[in-house]
Amino acid sequence: MLKNSHFHHGWTLKSPLGSLSIAAAAPRNDLESCLAKAVGGNVDRAQFPTEESFITNDVKHFNLNLKYEPAAVMYPQNKQQVVEVVKCAAKHDKKVQARSGGRDFISKCLGGADGAVVIATVSPGNRLRSLVEGLNKNGKRFIPHGASPTVGVGGHLMVGGSGLATRQHGLAIDMLEQVEVVLADGTITTASEKKHSDLFFAMRGAGASFGIATEFKLRTLPEPKEVVSFQFNFTSDNPADLSESLKAYHQILRDPNLSRKLGATSNISKKTFFLNGGFFGSEAEYKALNLEGRLPEMSSKRVVPGMSYIDFINGIMQAASGFPDSANMYTKDTVVTPSTLPTNATIDAFVNHITTASADGSGWTFLIDLYGGAGNEVATDATAFPHRDLIYSLTAAALTDGPTTKTAEDFIDNAVLKLQDGKPGRFLAYAGVPNYKLNNAQAMYWGPNLARLRKIKSKYDPEDMFSTPQNIKP
DSSP, rough: OOOOOOSEEEEEEEBBSOEEEOOOOSSSSHHHHHHHHTTTTOOOGGOTSSSSIIIIIIIOOSTTTTTOOSSEEEEEEEHHHHHHHHHHHHHOOHHHEEESSOOOOOOOTTTTTTBBBBEOSSSSGGHHHHHHHHHHHSSEEOOOSSTTTBBBBHHHHHHHHTTTTTHHHOGGGGGGHHHHOOOTOOOTEEEESSSSHHHHHHHHHHGGGOOOEEEEOOOEEEEEESSSEEEEEOOSSHHHHHHHHHHHHHHTOOOTOOOEEEEEEEEEEOSSEEEEEEEEEHHHHHHTTTTTGSSSOOOOEEEEEEOOOOHHHHHHHHTTTTTTTTTEEEEEEEEGGGGGGGOOHHHHHHHHHHHSSOTOOOEEEEEEEEOOGGGSSSSSTTSSSSOTOOOOOEEEEEEESSSOOOHHHHHHHHHHHHTTTTTTTTTTOTTTTOTTTOTTTHHHGGGHHHHHHHHHHHHHHHHOOOTTTTTTTO
């Protein structure tokens, strides 16, 4: 399995292992011949722009605002073919990156520019739904993971991987025991706490910058015995009601004793605050939490106790599958800590903005994914993912029929700025939902771990073969 990533001036490759990107300036025919040979001469596993369906079948742009055209899309069958592709790229002075599920908000898995080489994972085991179902069928096991069924396992594991069970069990990367990696020099190595621990640190949160992950060893957990599913809908034409529900929810989030068994995500639109999640315990424990009593009157609610974990998560994934496979979009993800939690005043300013400002006809949403608990017990310098003090992540998205306008982008940026009390950069950012306009992106994504990551990059990839515009640089 390979992780999401991007590169410049090369080709794109896909496989049951993952995806790679390569960029260079050698004659195309020489490079194409080399790449074709790398996958055993199988013409079906080496796709180039001359193919009529190259864009629709192989490139498959996710964010239509960034329609890069890679020089090739490859489908290696095994890790040795991945090695040969990387060697071929090095021979022709090309950049390389990996793609897993292809759910990429800034098209970095297509190289972040035209002419890259990408290897994308298409094996069913590289999608979260397949991982969830496979673990369930093999002993009713699970790991904390996200909600989108189409997200690639490789990309999810290499960037962080938060989900509804994060407060109880941490991130997906916290379950990682060992990762097998194809390095820039074409060698295969394994990284763990005991072997190449520096590389293991880097791969857990910034993996796309360091190599192609071809195998993961994960520590799994027994599935929760029962789950209480809940859905709370607060809808009103009065912006003050929307503010009231958001303020009440933030008051709950300030509770230092909030049960770790609670997992939740919420959706904010112009008239609605929709809170959706699960309590990983009994109905009696859920009632003791008094979640409903701490919130304003609801427009509607649905609470289902005693669900099996697999039924619960399938319902969550079904709801999350409504996100389009491709669209013109502008996204922004920020991480909120106890010291930067929005106040009542900033919530009022935010609600006033989203209910009065123009979004230029875009369809927009703001998502709050609850964090904290076990995820916060891991040291900041234990993994490349640095955000170990956050309470929630805030993801903002604007989707448009055509290219996203500056007005729509400004609507999103200014809404987040309202929550930040008018102080740009007050929130750091999550690399899993990158922003194509973000200044100083590396510092925003990796914070205090950036200097260490640059040193590791210089050791394992000094020529920046695994390159994207916002990746770690040597």
